[in-house]
Amino acid sequence: MNDTTVARLAVAVKRYGSLTALDGVDLAVRRGELLAVLGPNGAGKSTSIGLLLGLIRPDAGRAELFGLDPQRIEARRRIGVMLQSANLPATLRVGELLRLTMSYYPNPRGFDETAALAGVADLLLRPYGKLSGGQQRRVQFALAMCGRPELLFLDEPTVGMDIDARQKLWAAMRALVAEGCAVVLTTHYLEEAEALAQRVVVLGQGRVLSEGSVDELRKRVALTRIRCVSDLDAAAVAAWPDVAAASRENGHLRIATARAEAVVRRLLDADPALCELEVQRAGLAEAFTELTRETAAEQEAA
């Protein structure tokens, strides 16, 4: 019902010399959704973000923020940004940085509310340069969300954070999305996309390889993994119908199959002594590896 687009790339092309960083990418961010952009290094993630932020211009195609040119300040007043690397002034205190960034926005979130939500309330009087890497990331997150943005760009936000800090940031991101803020998240941690994203776009070599919900992406890899302790011969199991592969590793029998139910039934029949049975759907990581491997193979074939 609220299917409006807040940011968009339309057949965007960006070249750096002879290298084509983006080769006709279509990307739409819808209001209030958390969109994860995944891809190996050099896939075009940063270039896509740069185009949407108006930091670089497309060689062909269009980039739009709220239907406007991203370089228009009216459009940028509605976004918040956390970049991968930004050396903020080391001698300024966290509170000063926060007030400065708030001053850019017409209707910022309250100072204390921002500090609490981003978990930097205890850091406000500390100079930015004296903080640990993880604390600096938290401050950068606070600066990204202090303007009450409708669209938040988070480029690898949890790099350098410990597990506890990461969980807190995830909670803050969920709270923002619940408020109606759209988030564009690039990350190397697939579990992060799996836990947070409503939609996932996978980029590879400057193209969109896949787009859809986390479940849809997972379905692209139909295989399920079965693991158990059994005396059955791996080579014999591999010859069963529906079994894609079977092997023995560290005393465990490992099987990959598209029809787990049928294979498990036959396994239990064949070996009554079978134990430690585990059945697991392929995760996003497998789907991702599969997707990016496919493209690499295509490229080689071409």
Add this chain to the structure above:
Amino acid sequence: MDTVAVVAASPASTQAMSPRRMLGAYLAEARSECLRYLRAPGFLLPIMLFPGLFYLVFGVLMGKSEGADAARYLLASYSIFGVMSPGLFGFGVSLSLERDGGLLTWKRALPMPPGAYLLGKMLMAMVAATVVVLMLLAMATGLAHVALAPMRVVALLATGMLGVVPFCALGMLVGTLIKGQGAPGMLQLVYLPMSFLSGLWFPLSMLPKSLQQFAPVWPSYHLDRIALIAVGIVHEAVLPHVLVLAGFAAAFFALAVRQLRRVG
């Protein structure tokens, strides 16, 4: 997703920035820029130290035999020597480091009002320049017994404060051409020879004739003439020098902006 959240996210009125908030953004930027550099001794110390030390040695100690006129002459010249450095280094080094470190990229992505960034840096350079001139003035009156009428003090302070602007523009240009750690070295290569060739260290008359003729090529020469007029050593029209400096500032600034647009 529910509609309530969507309504909460985009009341159209929130995107307009009131003039008061706009002014607040400019002030906040300028305040931060001043604070961060005044807190960084690595930036402020060399700017203060070199003109101060030079003036102490050449103006106060060695100038004793030459009398108060020599000390007054050198007060003007070393003030200009001191004023150039916050412009060149404050602007140039910080710009090139911030381009390198990603701060400028981040600020460009944010809705920072255009110009606030540059204006903030310029204000910071003006503050630093004023501090340098004040320090030299204190040394001149306290140690070298230079007597200056209040109007001349004001004129010299104003010369320093406004005179930093063309050097901000030059620093900005160098900062856009060189990224990162290379900028300080390059700026020294501009700063020191230019000071020397404009007669800021020794009076021009002590330089070879050919170099003397070239002196008007340098912006620092013109600023030095204005400072000498301000302290009453030289009596000539101010306006031509002001116009030349304004021209330099406009040209450097235009080139720097063009470069910044192209490379970011």
